[in-house]
Amino acid sequence: MFTMLRINTATGATVKEQANTREFLLGARTLSSRLVSREVVPACDPFGRQNKLFFTNGVLSGTTVSSSNRLSIGGKSPLTGGIKESNAGGIVGTRMAEQGLRCIALEDAPGRDAGWKIIVVGKEGVTFHDGEFLAGKGVYEKSELLVERFGAKAGCVTIGPAGEKLLLASGLACSDPHGVCSRYAGRGGLGAVMASKKVIALVVLADGDVKPEFVDSEVFKTGSRRIVKLLQENPVSSLFTKYGTAAMVDICQAVNVLPTRNFTHGWMEGAERINAQTMYDTIKERGGEGRTQHACQHPCAIQCSNVYPDKDGALLCSPIEYETMALMGSNLCLKNLDTIATMNRIANDAGVDTLDCGAAIGVAMEAGLAEFGDDQAAIGFMEEIRNLTPLGRILGSGCKTAAKVLGVRHAPHILGQALPAYEPRGTKGMAMTYLSSPMGADHTFGFTLRDEEVPTTKEGKVNLSKKFQVIGSRMDAMGMCNFVRYSVRNDMTPLLDLIKILHDVEISDVEFDDIVKETLRLEHQFNRDAGITALDHRFAETFYEEAQPETGEKIDITDEEVAEARRW
Amino acid sequence: MVKVSFRLSGTSAVPLSVDVPRRLDEVVHQCAIQAGVELGGYIAVRKGRVVTGETMVSGEDEIDVFPAISGG
Structure with missing residues (x-):
């Protein structure tokens, strides 16, 4: 029960x-x-x-x-x-x-x-x-x-x-x-x-004393160790241990999808100044409270989190994730990790999402409220949010609101939620995922980039996005960290076995995926009943009109294709 | 010489003599063994474009190989 x-x-x-x-x-x-x-x-x-x-x-x-x-x-x-x-x-x-x-x-x-x-x-x-x-x-x-x-x-x-x-x-x-x-x-x-x-x-409170009741605790321990082994042996998971998600800066820069200058470019000169290696070296060099590895929960064999220290080694911000490095870094043409960490810290203190606020500041810069690349102005915008000034309240309401108030057409969002850190014209799989998510633009919803043979084409991306919508949603469906999925993406048995041992309930992989798909169906139905229509599942028109300079690509995905990607 | 760089691996670029065009996937696997890199899924980039494992490489091609990870 x-x-x-x-x-x-x-x-x-x-x-x-x-x-x-x-x-x-x-x-x-x-x-x-x-x-x-x-x-x-x-x-x-x-x-x-x-x-x-x-x-x-x-x-x-x-x-x-x-x-x-x-x-x-x-x-x-x-x-x-x-x-x-x-x-x-x-x-x-x-x-x-x-x-x-x-x-x-x-x-x-x-x-x-x-x-x-x-x-x-x-x-x-x-x-x-x-x-x-x-x-x-x-x-x-x-x-x-x-x-x-x-x-x-x-x-x-x-x-x-x-x-x-x-x-x-x-x-x-x-x-x-x-x-x-x-x-x-x-x-x-x-x-x-x-x-x-x-x-x-x-x-x-920490006074709870309910313990899991195992059908067979020894078998459970063995199954639990199997997960650790899978995580440690998987080269992708182990890379997270060293660099965390920050490793994505170099990858996105290489494939021209690093959001830059309010999502008008996919490549930033000097991106290596904010990449994983620079962050790793900075944390190691400063020492003190800095940590290149850190667990956000216990137990965790991946430990992809980090603690970024200031120049004196005192904690400045924990954690800094790739998406924040992009939305509060390259998207604003900022090339200083200390600036990004400071903005992240203010966001954490104000209690706002770094992605939506980073995107809103990008919009503000495009509106001419400050120059792209101006570190002090960017920190100043975050302080406006924390101090709840009128401008701060606009920026703290996300990029859709900011774009409307400030007169910017190129507003990077779906359903009002800012695009995370992948320029969609350069990766049509991620574009399809953003467009078809019931949550608004969300990279974790169906992460296709690593499996896109040709990221710039939309061919095959409905099916690819749907495939990864299921794979990505599996971990959310049971409260596991998303990064475990690399180790079980082709075989969920190790996790399903643990459920069987703990609860004496057998769930097949097919049944489990059916539950995941039913969740997606229910989420889309809720949105339809809430008045969200196909017209809301679109990018700002500028993404369809203006080519991304590095790839020459525009968004060419149709409403029908998005509808298919939302059909479960 | 084809040059394959395994980014984020802490290894140097691996040069490989390729006399006749070869599939990228073969070349990457051979270079990974040479560099001692444990290869999982990867994203390969040549001159700013993603290239697939079926792509033929030769001559002076320089390939950057990234681990296929994701953000969080």
Whole structure:
């Protein structure tokens, strides 16, 4: 039996429900997207009483299986107007498992005059605490105050000042293994949704004592070790250990898809100044708190995260991911890792998504508010967001809003969510994935680039994108880290075996993929019911009119092809 | 000499004498063994263009080989 804890944020009432279905077994996006589909009125105001926020862990959460403790968060997105699943590493999923919880649902919303609350979930039940003392503070300070009150081992989810003001690009910051709320479910504006319920922090205490009940613990240990072995032996996974996702800078530059100058180019002169090797060397040279390897959750055999230190070796930002290096670096023509790290830190403190804000700043630069390549101006824009100035609020609402206000046609987004770090005219597979995702532009949704024989052609890309939509969604479907997929992409048996050993439930690979496809169907249906049409699944017209200089390519993908890529 | 560089591997470019045009995939695998690089999926780039394993390489071709990874 799996337990869902429902919390009414208006009345304080709580209720526990139990279920023993496949969706509760798998948890994660399989569960969160089904709950959103079933319980949230698609046409509702994302900030209204009818929206809900579901926090779910995955099928292997709370066990010793590497990289199995992602937290999935679902609700209706204020950024896209559609369904949203955003997930993060950290310790919250584990703490939920220790409390015997598969899902926590935040429901309803108090009146607009209600004060901020902290909701605390522990062994003794659920309590509401006054959260006014956290209001207006940055995420780093909130994080310290939460640790002070609830301990470093508590799993906390909080929002920044941007979320408190309902900015559309605000995310949810989740505790990392050190107790710092630095692991972001950043996309889709779910931080603002939690704020609309006047919840400034959700805390899952470390006093849970529920342990996994294994059918056969020794066999499970063997299966768990098998996953570690697969990860360690896979050359792709092991490369992540050294360089993290930053390795993508060189790859994207080589294939002309590194977003540059507000997505008008796919190549930047001097990109080597912000690449993985430079970052690795800088971290090693500065030493101190810097780490080229770091685990965002325990246990993890990949450890792709990092800690980027300042010149004195003190922590400046953790982690810095490729997508941020591109959207806050090359896309703004910035070639200084310290600048990117500083912007990333401010974004983490303000509680906003680095991708949507980086893209919004690109739009602002194109509008002439600053020159591309101006480091100080770029940091200044981030400070405007943190300080909630009028311009900051526009930028903190993402690139679609910024482009409308600032009069820029070349707005890099789908469904209002900024394109992540792959220039779509140079990679038609990624373009197809962006166009067909129910979440708005999302690279993790179906990562085709590594398997595109000819990235610049659209031929075969409907099928390729769909293939990787399934492969990519498998990990989300069960709460595993996306990077495990390299080791099981041709054979899910090692993970499905662990489910069998832990829960005594047999799921075949075919049945599992059918569940994944059904999730996609439900997500698209929710969006249709919410009023999203085929016309929304398009890039800005400029991507169809203007060729990317390096490849000579325009977007030539038709609505019919996108519709086919969305059909499940 | 065809030159194959395994990017992000910490190894030097591998020169290989190719008298008659050969499939890229064969060349890359041979060079990987020579360089001691464990080869998984890869993306190969010649003169700024992605080239497939079936592409014929010869003469003075310079190939950059990247591990096929993804962002996160």
